[in-house]
Amino acid sequence: MSNETDYRPMWAELGLDLEKHDALLGVLGQAYGDLFLSQGNRPDGMGYFDFVMSEVHGLRIKELVDARTAGKIVVGTFCVFVPEELVLAANGVCVGLCAGADFGTEQAERFLPRNTCALIKSFFGFTLEKVCPYIAACDLVVGENTCDGKKKAYETFGDLVPNDFMVLDMPNTRSDEGRAVLKQAYLDFAARLERLSGATITAESLKAGIETANAKRRAMQRLARLRQADPAPISGLDALLANQVFFYDDPERFTSSVNTLCDELEQRIEQQKGVAPKGAPRIVISGCPMAVPNWKLPSIIESTGAVIVGEESCIGERGTQNLVADMGDTVEALIDRLVDRYLTIDCAVFTPNPTRPEHALQIAKDARADGVIHYCLQFCSPYQLEAPRLEREVEAGGVPVLRIDTDYSQEDVEQLRTRVEAFVEQIRG
Amino acid sequence: MSNETDYRPMWAELGLDLEKHDALLGVLGQAYGDLFLSQGNRPDGMGYFDFVMSEVHGLRIKELVDARTAGKIVVGTFCVFVPEELVLAANGVCVGLCAGADFGTEQAERFLPRNTCALIKSFFGFTLEKVCPYIAACDLVVGENTCDGKKKAYETFGDLVPNDFMVLDMPNTRSDEGRAVLKQAYLDFAARLERLSGATITAESLKAGIETANAKRRAMQRLARLRQADPAPISGLDALLANQVFFYDDPERFTSSVNTLCDELEQRIEQQKGVAPKGAPRIVISGCPMAVPNWKLPSIIESTGAVIVGEESCIGERGTQNLVADMGDTVEALIDRLVDRYLTIDCAVFTPNPTRPEHALQIAKDARADGVIHYCLQFCSPYQLEAPRLEREVEAGGVPVLRIDTDYSQEDVEQLRTRVEAFVEQIRG
Secondary structure: OOOOOOOHHHHHHOOOOHHHHHHHHHHHHHHHHHHHHOOOOOOOOHHHHHHHHHOOOOHHHHHHHHHHHOOOEEEEEOOOOOOHHHHHHOOEEEEEOOOOOOOOHHHHOOOOOOOOOHHHHHHHHHHHOOOOHHHHOOOEEEEEOOOHHHHHHHHHHOOOOOOEEEEEOOOOOOOHHHHHHHHHHHHHHHHHHHHHHOOOOOHHHHHHHHHHHHHHHHHHHHHHHHOOOOOOOOOHHHHHHHHHHOOOOOHHHHHHHHHHHHHHHHHHHHOOOOOOOOOOOEEEEEEOOOOOOOOHHHHHHHHOOOEEEEEEOOOOHHHHOOOOOOOOOOHHHHHHHHHHHHHOOOOOOOOOOOHHHHHHHHHHHHOOOOEEEEEEEOOOHHHHHHHHHHHHHHHHOOOOEEEEEEOOOOOOHHHHHHHHHHHHHHHHO | OOOOOOOHHHHHHOOOOHHHHHHHHHHHHHHHHHHHHOOOOOOOOHHHHHHHHHOOOOHHHHHHHHHHHOOOEEEEEOOOOOOHHHHHHOOEEEEEOOOOOOOOHHHHOOOOOOOOOHHHHHHHHHHHOOOOHHHHOOOEEEEEOOOHHHHHHHHHHOOOOOOEEEEEOOOOOOOHHHHHHHHHHHHHHHHHHHHHHOOOOOHHHHHHHHHHHHHHHHHHHHHHHHOOOOOOOOOHHHHHHHHHHOOOOOHHHHHHHHHHHHHHHHHHHHOOOOOOOOOOOEEEEEEOOOOOOOOHHHHHHHHOOOEEEEEEOOOOHHHHOOOOOOOOOOHHHHHHHHHHHHHOOOOOOOOOOOHHHHHHHHHHHHOOOOEEEEEEEOOOHHHHHHHHHHHHHHHHOOOOEEEEEEOOOOOOHHHHHHHHHHHHHHHHO
16 A cells, blocks of 8 residues: 555564565555556545555554553454454454465465465464564454364464464353353453553443444444445445454544445435446355455456445454443443353354354345355365355345355456356346 | 175165165275285284174174164264263263265265365265165264364254264363363263163263273273384284274273283283384374274385384374273262363364373384374364474474375375385484
8 A cells, every 4th residue: 555654664663574565565555456446436435445445554553553652552353253342441452463365375384284264374474474564563462262273273373473462262152151161261351451451441441342342333234234225335345345444443433434434325325326237236245254455256246247235244244243232230241241242243163053044145135135155265164164054045045146265366366257257147137 | 894694684774775885895895805904913813803894884783783672772973072981871882983985975075065074074975875884773973063174064964864963062172161061061962862762871870881981991001002012013004993993892892802902912022023023113193083994094104114003093092091080979070070081182173282292292202103194184174283283392302203184085095105105214214
């Protein structure tokens, strides 16, 4: 991304490899220009997100550095199961870490088997190559025992991060005992945050954290509803971008920017103003999360003239669909409410996980989608193994499904384009 | 395998596909002859195991059918985390299910992604092709939430098994909360067994079950110690076979046969009588379990003149290393002892799992091994991800490591042979 300010002294201070980091930003800026800025008829409200992306390794990192100077802690995460509410309650800043691009794959494969999913290889690669300013700016990096890949990779990754590291334990089921596992993980996390920040998490500060996170989610739920209009008032790429920035930005500024965007989308809907003509083929994506700058599949889909109108994904409606109830007058009671909420995230790591296909179908119905594209990272066993059932249930609901397995490389772009075009042609039928 | 009795009416009664089953037995019998019966200088005690294998789909199945007729229940499992002790306490018979050969892979891939490990594909294939008399003879099949592959595959598999099915939940860590997950799983399992069998599990019957299972494990521990002698009194293939039959045979008869074999091995050791000359290269295998008839890698290793002197595997010393303490006068207290014991199984699904590399190195040291071969099923993320650390720690202990990833196909046999020969040459140094 391009910057006017010279952030190089800050990046050097953070220990980045400036040469590699320049190369990364060059590629990223080029891709952003090609895929996002070239879109026609974008809402004005996307200007904010363009700015955020142009400063994603610049101003936002400076904000994190400044926050630390002012005595706040910065906590980096890879997963929606790490509760931002607790970080906020401990006067901290919570940020997602770089995991969306092929970078340092060769280095990563010194530690990981080749058949590890691209997301895990990516966060190893970014860290080993010293090009992720987020991880460099963290006081604490938090993993979580979700899939086998991450659970076991964190055993090694802990030695590579330049700062404190902890892993939250996770259950396989939503039983009472599974619940207790997650609750203890959140209690441990709260204690660690208090130790690190010197702040005390109180019922009051936790309620405030819950309200901030809920407001963010409410704004995303509003965006999710509005994008379902026909003609779609916003492209799938732009809506995905908002879902991605969700993990990086200052939460209050983000919420307000999403709501401003939504005000505009409401006007557009009223004016029947869309990014694609009314009746353009409408797609819902379901599956693995797409971290910045993993825009490959959505850009292919929308290049066919189809528009993506919903996202059953952690970086999407799976991640934002439910709010935390702030009933409770003690920290522990509020942590129970966190556990309630986080256990409803229907990630494929849980078994059984019946609500995910239901949710995918519901989004498709609500958005009057013509088809669902199930997107899976290669070697992501939980999502790959859920795919046949999801396909069966969504198709039984009358919505055709295309299953795509891919990674972060660009090698299969033309092959994917052919498959997606054929699918769009079929559902346009 | 060849039989004198005609078991075909029984197999038909069990719903097997006789034609495919004949084909399977033909291949199995041929492989057994080529790999086992052709070995020189075998202990006489292996005669029992040859007999068991010749009747593995015959007499043993008849025993299971007869047991059911006599009012016992038969419980089929895929994993060492399912406690045989409870099955025995409920007057049941516990058997391992077919999962060691490529069979019905195409059928299995209708339900499973191609990059699923061979073991999971195998049990789907055997079930879908109706060639596993064990699963057909079961009252209850029990899965367990170990790896992502199995955890998610069981969601589908439950619909395919011709009998009752349940899944035991498992934790990712050995925390207090993780312990509670496993304990509840075992309590649920006990309740299910009681319901199914009509028997009541009492402290007395559970103690008896514990003693039977412990005796089996004690015999295997004795075998594990004796095979460490130089010259090795038993081949790695034969010792593996005993570890495999562990999961199929009547426990008391099995224990007694292993102890008879061990008596003979003690004499052999005294007489310095080995299956390979003293000083032959000595290998320890560490990694994924090898279910019948997965004999590919051991047969390649021993065809080079090396001898396998230890097995850090579920079907091996990881699975048999610790006993259950029978302290406790209530069923619940005894189940706590089961949980204690099963949580010490250092399967790679746990995080962290530091004792596994330690155990591999310890076996290598005790057996004065020249090298460790780490064996991994392709796409088995937990073991693949532990491999680099295990290699590092075992090599730091002075023992060279070769890492092999493979599946059940025979396509890579010559390539594996080349790699194993080079390794054996190097450690023979």
